[in-house]
Amino acid sequence: GNGDAADTIRIVLPEEPPTLEPCDASLTATGRVTRSNITEALTERVPDTGELEPALATDWERTSDTTWTFTLRDGVTFHDGTAFDAEAAAFSIDRTVDSDIGCNVDGYVFGDGELTAEATGATTLEVTTAEPDPILPLRLSFVEVVPTSTSAEEKVREPVGTGPYRVGTWEQGTSLTLERYDGYWGEAPAYATARYVWRSEGSIRAAMVSQGEADIAVGLAPEDGAGDFAVEFPNNETSYMRMDATQEPLDDLRVRQAVNHAIDKEGLVSSVFAGLGEPAGQVVPEGVTGHNPDIGAWPHDPERAAALVEEARADGVAVDTTITIIGRNGIYPRASEAMEVVQSSLIEAGLDVEIQMLDVNAWLEYLLRPFPADAGPTLLQAQHGNQAGDAAFTMEQIYGSEGAQSSYGTRTLDELTQAAERAQGEERQEAFADALAHQNDEVVRDAVLAHMTGIMAVATNVSYTPNSATNDELRLREMQRND
Amino acid sequence: MPETTAPPVGPLLRASGLTKSFRVPRSASGSTSLRALDGVDLTLDRGETLGLVGESGCGKSTLARVLLMLERPDRGTLSFDGTDPFALRGKQLLAWRRRVQMVFQDPFASLNPRLNAAELISEPWRTHRDLVPRRDRAERVRRLLEMVGLRAGDAHRYPQEFSGGQRQRIGIARALALDPDVIVCDEPVSALDLSVQAQVLNLLAELQAELGVSYVFISHDLSVVRHVADRVAVMYLGGVVETGSTEEIFTNPRHPYTAALLSSAPSPLRSDAPSRERILLTGEVPSPVDPPSGCRFRTRCRHSEDLCSRTAPPVEAVSGDPAHTAACHFPLGPASAGSGASGG
Amino acid sequence: MTNGDPLSETGDRPDQAGAAPPAARPPRLFALLLKDRVACLAALMLLAVAACAVAGPFLLGDLATRQNLHAVDLPPFTLDNGWAFVLGSDSLGRSVAARLVVAARTTFAVAVPAVLASFVVGSAWGMWAGYHRGWRESVSMRIADVVLSFPSLLLAVVVLYVFSPSVATLVLVLAIARVPVYLRTARAESAELRSRLFVDAARTFGARGGSIIRRHVAPTVMPTLITVATLDFCFVMLTESSLSFLGIGIQPPDLSWGLMVAQGRQELQTAWWIAVFPGLAIVMTTVSATTLASWARLATDPAQRWRLTVPRGRARATARRAEEAGR
Amino acid sequence: MSDSMLVFLRRRIISGALPLLAVVLGVFFLARLTGDPANLYLPLSATPEMRAEFAARNGFDQPVAVQFLDYLSQIVRLDFGESLRTAQPAAQAVLQAFPATLQLAGATMAIAVTAAVVVGSLAAYRPNSLADRFAGLLSSASASVPDFWFAIMGVLVFAVTLNWLPTSGTDGMGAWVLPIATLLIRPFGVLVQVVRGSMVSALSAPYTRVARSKGADEKRVIFVHALRNAAAPALTVAGDLAVGLVNGAVVVETIFGWPGIGKLMIDSILQRDFAVLQAAVLLTAVTIFALNILIDACYALLDARVRQGVAT
Amino acid sequence: MNALRESIHRTRPTDPAAMEVDGLSVDIRTPEGVAHAVRDVSFTVRSGRTLALLGESGCGKSMTALAIAGLLDPVADVVGGRIRLNGADLLALGASERRRLAGPELAIVFQDALTALNPVFTVGAQLGEPFRIHEGLSRRAARDRAVELMERVGIPEARSRAGAYPHQFSGGMRQRLLIAMAVALRPSVLLADEPTTALDVTVQAQIMELLRDLRTERDMALVLITHDLAVAAEHADDVAVMYAGAIVETGPIGEVFAAPRHPYTRGLLSSVPGGGRPGEPLRFIPGSPPDLRAVPSGCAFRSRCHLARERCASHRPELSGDERGRTVACHYWKEATDA
Numbered sequence A: 001g002n003g004d005a006a007d008t009i010r011i012v013l014p015e016e017p018p019t020l021e022p023c024d025a026s027l028t029a030t031g032r033v034t035r036s037n038i039t040e041a042l043t044e045r046v047p048d049t050g051e052l053e054p055a056l057a058t059d060w061e062r063t064s065d066t067t068w069t070f071t072l073r074d075g076v077t078f079h080d081g082t083a084f085d086a087e088a089a090a091f092s093i094d095r096t097v098d099s100d101i102g103c104n105v106d107g108y109v110f111g112d113g114e115l116t117a118e119a120t121g122a123t124t125l126e127v128t129t130a131e132p133d134p135i136l137p138l139r140l141s142f143v144e145v146v147p148t149s150t151s152a153e154e155k156v157r158e159p160v161g162t163g164p165y166r167v168g169t170w171e172q173g174t175s176l177t178l179e180r181y182d183g184y185w186g187e188a189p190a191y192a193t194a195r196y197v198w199r200s201e202g203s204i205r206a207a208m209v210s211q212g213e214a215d216i217a218v219g220l221a222p223e224d225g226a227g228d229f230a231v232e233f234p235n236n237e238t239s240y241m242r243m244d245a246t247q248e249p250l251d252d253l254r255v256r257q258a259v260n261h262a263i264d265k266e267g268l269v270s271s272v273f274a275g276l277g278e279p280a281g282q283v284v285p286e287g288v289t290g291h292n293p294d295i296g297a298w299p300h301d302p303e304r305a306a307a308l309v310e311e312a313r314a315d316g317v318a319v320d321t322t323i324t325i326i327g328r329n330g331i332y333p334r335a336s337e338a339m340e341v342v343q344s345s346l347i348e349a350g351l352d353v354e355i356q357m358l359d360v361n362a363w364l365e366y367l368l369r370p371f372p373a374d375a376g377p378t379l380l381q382a383q384h385g386n387q388a389g390d391a392a393f394t395m396e397q398i399y400g401s402e403g404a405q406s407s408y409g410t411r412t413l414d415e416l417t418q419a420a421e422r423a424q425g426e427e428r429q430e431a432f433a434d435a436l437a438h439q440n441d442e443v444v445r446d447a448v449l450a451h452m453t454g455i456m457a458v459a460t461n462v463s464y465t466p467n468s469a470t471n472d473e474l475r476l477r478e479m480q481r482n483d
Numbered sequence B: 001m002p003e004t005t006a007p008p009v010g011p012l013l014r015a016s017g018l019t020k021s022f023r024v025p026r027s028a029s030g031s032t033s034l035r036a037l038d039g040v041d042l043t044l045d046r047g048e049t050l051g052l053v054g055e056s057g058c059g060k061s062t063l064a065r066v067l068l069m070l071e072r073p074d075r076g077t078l079s080f081d082g083t084d085p086f087a088l089r090g091k092q093l094l095a096w097r098r099r100v101q102m103v104f105q106d107p108f109a110s111l112n113p114r115l116n117a118a119e120l121i122s123e124p125w126r127t128h129r130d131l132v133p134r135r136d137r138a139e140r141v142r143r144l145l146e147m148v149g150l151r152a153g154d155a156h157r158y159p160q161e162f163s164g165g166q167r168q169r170i171g172i173a174r175a176l177a178l179d180p181d182v183i184v185c186d187e188p189v190s191a192l193d194l195s196v197q198a199q200v201l202n203l204l205a206e207l208q209a210e211l212g213v214s215y216v217f218i219s220h221d222l223s224v225v226r227h228v229a230d231r232v233a234v235m236y237l238g239g240v241v242e243t244g245s246t247e248e249i250f251t252n253p254r255h256p257y258t259a260a261l262l263s264s265a266p267s268p269l270r271s272d273a274p275s276r277e278r279i280l281l282t283g284e285v286p287s288p289v290d291p292p293s294g295c296r297f298r299t300r301c302r303h304s305e306d307l308c309s310r311t312a313p314p315v316e317a318v319s320g321d322p323a324h325t326a327a328c329h330f331p332l333g334p335a336s337a338g339s340g341a342s343g344g
Numbered sequence C: 001m002t003n004g005d006p007l008s009e010t011g012d013r014p015d016q017a018g019a020a021p022p023a024a025r026p027p028r029l030f031a032l033l034l035k036d037r038v039a040c041l042a043a044l045m046l047l048a049v050a051a052c053a054v055a056g057p058f059l060l061g062d063l064a065t066r067q068n069l070h071a072v073d074l075p076p077f078t079l080d081n082g083w084a085f086v087l088g089s090d091s092l093g094r095s096v097a098a099r100l101v102v103a104a105r106t107t108f109a110v111a112v113p114a115v116l117a118s119f120v121v122g123s124a125w126g127m128w129a130g131y132h133r134g135w136r137e138s139v140s141m142r143i144a145d146v147v148l149s150f151p152s153l154l155l156a157v158v159v160l161y162v163f164s165p166s167v168a169t170l171v172l173v174l175a176i177a178r179v180p181v182y183l184r185t186a187r188a189e190s191a192e193l194r195s196r197l198f199v200d201a202a203r204t205f206g207a208r209g210g211s212i213i214r215r216h217v218a219p220t221v222m223p224t225l226i227t228v229a230t231l232d233f234c235f236v237m238l239t240e241s242s243l244s245f246l247g248i249g250i251q252p253p254d255l256s257w258g259l260m261v262a263q264g265r266q267e268l269q270t271a272w273w274i275a276v277f278p279g280l281a282i283v284m285t286t287v288s289a290t291t292l293a294s295w296a297r298l299a300t301d302p303a304q305r306w307r308l309t310v311p312r313g314r315a316r317a318t319a320r321r322a323e324e325a326g327r
Numbered sequence D: 001m002s003d004s005m006l007v008f009l010r011r012r013i014i015s016g017a018l019p020l021l022a023v024v025l026g027v028f029f030l031a032r033l034t035g036d037p038a039n040l041y042l043p044l045s046a047t048p049e050m051r052a053e054f055a056a057r058n059g060f061d062q063p064v065a066v067q068f069l070d071y072l073s074q075i076v077r078l079d080f081g082e083s084l085r086t087a088q089p090a091a092q093a094v095l096q097a098f099p100a101t102l103q104l105a106g107a108t109m110a111i112a113v114t115a116a117v118v119v120g121s122l123a124a125y126r127p128n129s130l131a132d133r134f135a136g137l138l139s140s141a142s143a144s145v146p147d148f149w150f151a152i153m154g155v156l157v158f159a160v161t162l163n164w165l166p167t168s169g170t171d172g173m174g175a176w177v178l179p180i181a182t183l184l185i186r187p188f189g190v191l192v193q194v195v196r197g198s199m200v201s202a203l204s205a206p207y208t209r210v211a212r213s214k215g216a217d218e219k220r221v222i223f224v225h226a227l228r229n230a231a232a233p234a235l236t237v238a239g240d241l242a243v244g245l246v247n248g249a250v251v252v253e254t255i256f257g258w259p260g261i262g263k264l265m266i267d268s269i270l271q272r273d274f275a276v277l278q279a280a281v282l283l284t285a286v287t288i289f290a291l292n293i294l295i296d297a298c299y300a301l302l303d304a305r306v307r308q309g310v311a312t
Numbered sequence E: 001m002n003a004l005r006e007s008i009h010r011t012r013p014t015d016p017a018a019m020e021v022d023g024l025s026v027d028i029r030t031p032e033g034v035a036h037a038v039r040d041v042s043f044t045v046r047s048g049r050t051l052a053l054l055g056e057s058g059c060g061k062s063m064t065a066l067a068i069a070g071l072l073d074p075v076a077d078v079v080g081g082r083i084r085l086n087g088a089d090l091l092a093l094g095a096s097e098r099r100r101l102a103g104p105e106l107a108i109v110f111q112d113a114l115t116a117l118n119p120v121f122t123v124g125a126q127l128g129e130p131f132r133i134h135e136g137l138s139r140r141a142a143r144d145r146a147v148e149l150m151e152r153v154g155i156p157e158a159r160s161r162a163g164a165y166p167h168q169f170s171g172g173m174r175q176r177l178l179i180a181m182a183v184a185l186r187p188s189v190l191l192a193d194e195p196t197t198a199l200d201v202t203v204q205a206q207i208m209e210l211l212r213d214l215r216t217e218r219d220m221a222l223v224l225i226t227h228d229l230a231v232a233a234e235h236a237d238d239v240a241v242m243y244a245g246a247i248v249e250t251g252p253i254g255e256v257f258a259a260p261r262h263p264y265t266r267g268l269l270s271s272v273p274g275g276g277r278p279g280e281p282l283r284f285i286p287g288s289p290p291d292l293r294a295v296p297s298g299c300a301f302r303s304r305c306h307l308a309r310e311r312c313a314s315h316r317p318e319l320s321g322d323e324r325g326r327t328v329a330c331h332y333w334k335e336a337t338d339a
């Protein structure tokens, strides 16, 4: 234990962060520790509403179609004592988006869009994009700001930031301690230190909280036995089965509809997911721009499913071709049982289905383009989490004809998506909702299963309310002592 | 097979200059070599029994192992029917193996404890399949058991259920199973009571008379050797010091060691045997690790002189009989031999 | 008395006439087994499991995969839900009992060939290397070192990539990973046996290396190897379960005990029976196998066999002695 | 003795180099058969340029043979490359993790061997007796209990219910108990069986009778005279079990958060972190070779006949 | 007949009995039934004297010795009788008390010398073990004593060869090592099971000399099991002849050898080689001993005995003695001696 026990918040994670590199903060394991704790971005998204709040920038406006101007906070210092200014902000954006160090954030948030950041004053920053970007401030909420002394040639393991905590000691493999940064510009957090440890077994994490060895445990499953300490929260993730609509028999719309009708989502949620989660019909959950409240989960209707399959069969569709479910172990709790449920429902509907559970990398080969040749028709077990809170981060990726994770798309859907991306405000919401409805009615590329619910354990002496972003961003300053 | 059709000239088995060393620890650190055999010359004729006697540890068993090709000699050659068995391969080697057999000194360790008597005795036939037809094997085993004085009912018993002497007899029966031409017997009868011993010795003699089997007969029991052997070779510290016909050796030993050995035999039971005075050997028993220079026996020899420590005595015919040789610079005169030893 | 066995024919020797005892062969293994209650039980247990493996899928195959998402995690030891659910149901509402029975097949289909293959290859190779010594021994041992120091999980992942996962590849991976264990054990013992006098004796008959190994080395080394193999049997079952997580294990709807244990472990706190029963099945099978193996070790060792045949009890003898002393 | 021992060790060390190379080679090529790590390390939406850049940065754009030669020349300079995941030198990650594993494995083997020798010998003392049957049951059950099952049950019982031990971690002596117990069960079970087996034969050998005739008590007969004769198979199997521990105490390290090499290795396999994987395998291979040399030296020490077979 | 003269001279009937065996019976449990390996064997050895135990191979001599030493295999049980060692009832003693006697009071030289040494310990360590166990000597001191012992039994280069292992010694040397180990603590009774079979005559003489010294120095009683009648005649005072598990004749050795009474003893003596001409067939007792699992009623030797009559089949001859300490178990021995 470091310091006074009462002054330390002890958190147990499923895995050790590989690094604390701020430009990799979109990686869950890294971001969970880094974001808003060690480093901060210009803006910060409010998880529940999707609104943007000022962080290191106090104000921003769109000064032209392709330019945004940010006014930066004054009097902020980095942990090393240097002052935060527009230079640092511009440097951080460059480092993330334009450097050769292969930032995860770059690919995740910015794609191949060009972008230049320029300090126009000590506290003003101008960011220009090649194409108009209505959600640039949202994207910049992923760019963690580091001082200009940070290396632009390679990644850093222990960054310097402006956040409420600075990196204390990191005993590799064992624990990581953050210490309160006294020069923090905002309100001082409640705990002087935060100590992270990691255990990959969920039941152990839960037991640590119940045994008083930790205050907060994240990434739990219902059966881990956190008991009274368990706190449930919608975690922004949606599970779905991606159908390979280019291959027979999945190239037939009726078969895809049959798949949707065959799967008993209620049953799945109540048995495999232990009642946590909510049967869903779209991958974009509530709270994310573009969510369409009119799309409900497909009704469970085995007869209809069987009838659709028969219909297709009658039309000469090779419904007897073996469809392979490509599953990924541990993608969510009881991943393989979930696939067994899917398998058995589809078999009942008259399809021939096999399961192949893979490890992450093998699974990624199926998830990402280019797809493995001669894999036959596949149903891919997948889960999507929109951290950024805008359907733009979903649609092209997942449903675009060229999307990295998309097995199939249509021209119409692509056009709908692109239009929505250019829109702003209410219009944007509508446009994305339409695109989603189109996907659900006409394309039916997916069988969406459920919006998932996360579980964490919180000790009684701590007060913390998780939100949909908790998985990716565990804000220490929101944790309070409970006396 | 050319070896067998070749006219039998010379002795059946001839060993010349056999030398064999082992590594043994010298002290806490380091090791040294122990010369168990040091230039052994030996011949064995067809149908002959060669008695091999000598002090314990003088290399008799090692010699036997070399003769059976269980050890490869460091130097020296072996010739059997004119060919070197170490050069044989395949079928010819197998044929040779059939012809030469051994009875081991250690009756327990040489029997696999997991096999019963019948399996042990019939084991050689697994390699030499044509020798005894399968259906005759049980009968042959029974006959062999009875030949060595065991009961047919013992066939299913395992080595540890036998007494020492009974085990030894299984070893003998096994050696006989292949109808060999030569049997090297390492202490075959020392564990047997006299009656069984007599039975076994008679059996060996019968086989010799009927089939012309030759024996190398290693024994400590001089009266047994005297009874069975045609010729005797006396070993001392890895070398043969005297050879000759049994009669010659027992009545007319020329090497001082032979004389001492003969005199140490415990007084026989029978009053008609000549009683002799015992020549007690004095001095340190030399070690084969560090043998004395010159004549190996000189450190314990009453007759040793300067010459003995300088040069090793050559093996020479003594007493005019070319078959009686001894390695001694000063062989005992015929007068001091035999019964005369009591006077000496 | 003789039953035509020429070896026990006693002829007309005078001492054997009359009171001569039947020189019977020692009792056969099966008769010996019947006398030993514990070993008998173990054998029965294995037979039962084997019967499950053979017949189970035909009888219960459907029951084992039939899901009922509305009756999940039913607790065991009650007949309220019918016989099929005496051992409860799993998280998909399938009968644990039926799954146990059906899983025996795949479990054995993987474990038996994997253990047999590694046992046969490793033992033969090890005895050969140990008997001949010299370069054959050194090379073999270095190869064993390489395989041993190689992470078998990597091998597993590679196999997944290169071949498609199937029972055959699974068996292959497991067998390769276990060969060194037998190789080394067999080598060590046969190197020692080689210096025994009875091996020398066999050499004097002209027996070749191969037949000496078969006749003298193997029977002596075998008991140890069999002990190792029976324990390996469970090791393979457990390894198979961890491979399931990497995707080259058993794929549903096929199922094995290992897979059941692995899937059920997450629910140890909420539905213990899902993991505990297959775990018990593994344990019971292993215990039976080792019990039988240690019985066989005694039964095939002439120096020890008496322990199984003669009445236990020095006590009895002592009592008799006391009685006689009293007279 | 030490002479022949030195020769023996020298020869073993020299002849160990080639297999090591084989291990490195095998790991290097096999690892590269498991797919491109780019997917794992680049964002899902990474562009082809980013992929090309990634490949170039890590040398994956070269032919595998060239990569291997480069790797070899690096190794010679004791440079084991950098972790893809943590951007740290692979050697550092491996060396940091290794002591934890060694400590755990060492403690476990020490306990397992001692306990197994005692239990196995006592069982062998009267084969087929009640004690023997019980030991057989205990050991075979212990060898076949799934270890993760045992570990979780251990935590539930001793940490959660009884609150005697910490659930996990590496702080304090208490933290050692459950990991060691979990690691112990299989080696203990296997060793008891093996020790028992070879002790049964050793205890019926003639030399035990000789020892008794000298007035040696049963303890001495069993643990001095018979045990040393029975040691060879037990030693081999113990060696293999120790190798297993060094190579993969994965379950224990995962469940109890023990920062050891087993977990590191499996993570780097799953994460396609080649440099770390190679360094870890190389280090464990070296350890395993050292262990085997140690075991062979033990054989030689235990039994002069083996030593002489080796020396001549 | 110097052997005879000497033994009469040495007879001192007042010597205390160092060991008395009375009615000892040993059964072996075998899968095919119980073998009565030793049947009602009684004999006495006095301090400072030697009893030779002779008999057909397999007649139970070693079993008798092992039973006395308490080292029977678990298959074999003492089922009757009494053994007194210097007054103590051996069979009634507890295990630890017996252990205390093993070595300093009662020692045994085993028959299978070639396998009796532990292959993995140096002979020095094995020879020093009695000192370590009974006298609590240090390893080094025990080893020094071991070297002395090795010298005493004539192992050359004893000091360096104490570090060697049994397989590096010849058969005879191993046997000497075993003897050295047995006499290490100068026991008051020594059971020597064929101690000199593997030894050449010179060493044999040396060993017998050593045993003789011990006998006089410590008044040791020696039970000498042997097949070598010459050795027995030369070194023993008394003899007991066994056949099929039972004693058939006892007496002062000179007398027994000069005028054997039991037909088996006679047969044995007539098989000595060297009597006739070399090469001539030796005489032996035809037939073989009975199976110990079913010893026929009456006289066990009858099937091989030319004197056997009906009575022999029905009545078991008891050992009956005369005033000179000779006993014999035969119904018709007188006829045989007269014949």
Ligand SMILES: Nc1ncnc2c1ncn2[C@@H]1O[C@H](COP(=O)(O)OP(=O)(O)OP(=O)(O)O)[C@@H](O)[C@H]1O
Binding pocket: B160, B161, B162, B163, B164, B165, B166, B191, B193, E028, E029, E030, E035, E037, E055, E056, E057, E058, E059, E060, E061, E062, E063, E064, E073, E075, E111, E292
């Ligand atoms: N374990 C056993 N099982 C069955 N029979 C046995 C067992 N051990 C010994 N015997 C039998 O007991 C009898 C007595 O054996 P013992 O060793 O005492 O003979 P011995 O008189 O010493 O013979 P030898 O002079 O050949 O050593 C023998 O016939 C032998 O076959």
Ligand SMILES: Nc1ncnc2c1ncn2[C@@H]1O[C@H](COP(=O)(O)OP(=O)(O)OP(=O)(O)O)[C@@H](O)[C@H]1O
Binding pocket: B022, B023, B024, B034, B035, B036, B055, B056, B057, B058, B059, B060, B061, B062, B063, B105, B288, E167, E168, E169, E170, E171, E172, E173, E198, E200
């Ligand atoms: N494997 C070995 N290693 C080292 N020394 C050995 C080995 N075998 C035999 N010797 C030594 O070689 C010498 C001769 O041994 P060998 O067994 O041939 O004697 P032997 O004449 O048969 O004696 P005995 O009559 O006592 O059996 C002895 O000094 C013995 O110690």
Ligand SMILES: [Mg+2]
Binding pocket: B060, B061, B062, B105, B186, E170, E171, E172
């Ligand atoms: Mg010898």
Ligand SMILES: [Mg+2]
Binding pocket: B163, B164, B165, E061, E062, E063, E111, E193
């Ligand atoms: Mg005996």
